[in-house]
Amino acid sequence: MSGAVEQEAGTTVSVATGLGPDYTVIVEPGALDRLPVLLSEFAPAHRYALISDDTVFGLHGDRVMSLLAGTALQVEPFTFPAGEASKTRDTWAELTDRMLEARFGRDSVVIALGGGVTGDVAGFVAASYMRGVSFVQIPTTLLAQVDASVGGKTGVNLATGKNLVGAFHQPLLVLIDPQTLETLPPKQYRAGLFEVIKHGIIWSPELFELLETRRDAVIGRKPDVLERIIADSVRIKAHVVSQDERESGLRRILNYGHTLGHGLEAETGYQRLLHGEAVGWGMIAAGRLAESMGMFSSRDRERAEQLILAYGPLPDLSGVNAGAVAARIHGDKKTIGGKVHFILPTGIGKVEVTINPPGDQVLAATQAAIEVVAQ
Numbered sequence: 001m002s003g004a005v006e007q008e009a010g011t012t013v014s015v016a017t018g019l020g021p022d023y024t025v026i027v028e029p030g031a032l033d034r035l036p037v038l039l040s041e042f043a044p045a046h047r048y049a050l051i052s053d054d055t056v057f058g059l060h061g062d063r064v065m066s067l068l069a070g071t072a073l074q075v076e077p078f079t080f081p082a083g084e085a086s087k088t089r090d091t092w093a094e095l096t097d098r099m100l101e102a103r104f105g106r107d108s109v110v111i112a113l114g115g116g117v118t119g120d121v122a123g124f125v126a127a128s129y130m131r132g133v134s135f136v137q138i139p140t141t142l143l144a145q146v147d148a149s150v151g152g153k154t155g156v157n158l159a160t161g162k163n164l165v166g167a168f169h170q171p172l173l174v175l176i177d178p179q180t181l182e183t184l185p186p187k188q189y190r191a192g193l194f195e196v197i198k199h200g201i202i203w204s205p206e207l208f209e210l211l212e213t214r215r216d217a218v219i220g221r222k223p224d225v226l227e228r229i230i231a232d233s234v235r236i237k238a239h240v241v242s243q244d245e246r247e248s249g250l251r252r253i254l255n256y257g258h259t260l261g262h263g264l265e266a267e268t269g270y271q272r273l274l275h276g277e278a279v280g281w282g283m284i285a286a287g288r289l290a291e292s293m294g295m296f297s298s299r300d301r302e303r304a305e306q307l308i309l310a311y312g313p314l315p316d317l318s319g320v321n322a323g324a325v326a327a328r329i330h331g332d333k334k335t336i337g338g339k340v341h342f343i344l345p346t347g348i349g350k351v352e353v354t355i356n357p358p359g360d361q362v363l364a365a366t367q368a369a370i371e372v373v374a375q
């Protein structure tokens with residue numbers, strides 16, 4: 001894949017954006033220690049607003065602040081309560097108010113230190129503050145490292161749905177230090193692994209096989225394997241979004257497992273599963289659907305399902321109504337002109353977009369996937 005340069009330590013991936021300049025993603029254990037020099041090189045600014053949730057700031061904030069303290073770089077922290085419930089216009093308003101009070105100007109840079117919630121909120125602050133200031137992402141969850149921090153989507157949730165207000169705003173730099181995951185709770189870590197599995201199924205038989213053969217090392221967060229799965233995921237996501245910044249074509253393949261996964265998240269009130277877990281389940285359902293439509297061999301379907309289940313357990317879904325989940329897909333934001341686009345696998349490392357698959361087969365696959373997880 002173009003744009004990826006393997007260095008002795010770490011991987012650097014360049015992401016093309018179409019409209020703006022390319023930006024750089026660095027995946028490197030210990031890279032956070034180089035923050036001052038990396039900021040000076042990639043995102044020089046008069047002042048930096050470090051936006052973080054209180055959990056992440058409590059764990060990693062002191063280190064980041066002290067790394068910058070001995071330099072000429074001026075940084076001020078702005079924190080908000082951790083969790084999806086903070087991904088709101090209220091948090092956005094409060095952060096921008098506080099930055100205004102602190103007299104941050106157009107020449108400041110926002111640094112997002114945290115998971116996908118922080119990246120999305122801080123990115124939206126950066127996209128809108130004084131009509132837009134630059135920003136740097138330092139993702140600290142696996143989900144944010146392999147998915148949310150690359151691609152330029154920012155935004156907040158409304159009461160009526162997730163991510164309904166936002167903007168595309170590309171960072172100047174994404175700094176991924178896998179060592180920051182050392183403090184991440186296991187459930188959060190595993191949830192992020194389902195997005196890594198997704199990258200294997202949609203694009204890379206090699207990544208898929210690595211996840212099969214090195215499962216214990218992956219779960220155990222062995223540094224070499226961890227770096228590799230993050231770097232592979234970033235390369236794949238970067239390649240896909242570079243081709244297609246605004247999600248018209250190729251970018252859709254990243255939604256594999258998400259159409260029914262979003263339906264399940266909504267149906268369970270966003271309480272029973274983490275997003276990544278819902279995607280894990282949605283990939284099982286989509287695999288079953290592809291098999292029933294004759295697109296995906298039984299052998300590959302089983303292999304994919306085994307891999308997903310090997311990274312479980314997924315939360316028990318007994319009592320969830322398959323019909324209600326399947327019905328939700330028509331309310332999904334990604335429905336285009338009443339059409340439902342399903343990303344269905346046709347092999348390990350290959351997917352196709354299928355429009356409006358037969359409703360009875362969608363329902364049967366949804367039901368079957370609920371039963372697989374209920375066992």
Ligand SMILES: NC(=O)c1ccc[n+]([C@@H]2O[C@H](COP(=O)([O-])OP(=O)(O)OC[C@H]3O[C@@H](n4cnc5c(N)ncnc54)[C@H](O)[C@@H]3O)[C@@H](O)[C@H]2O)c1
Pocket residue numbers: 053055056059082083084087114115116117118120140141143144147148149150151152153154162163180181182183184185188275
């Ligand atoms: N912009 C995109 O393209 C994109 C893509 C995928 C997901 N998302 C968004 O990302 C969000 C989910 O991201 P997430 O799962 O990272 O959620 P999150 O940011 O809420 O992080 C999950 C939890 O882990 C904690 N945490 C983060 N880093 C930690 C660390 N290193 N050690 C200990 N605890 C840590 C956080 O405080 C939080 O409680 C959703 O809002 C989703 O919509 C955005």
Ligand SMILES: [Zn+2]
Pocket residue numbers: 147195258275279
């Ligand atoms: Zn996702």
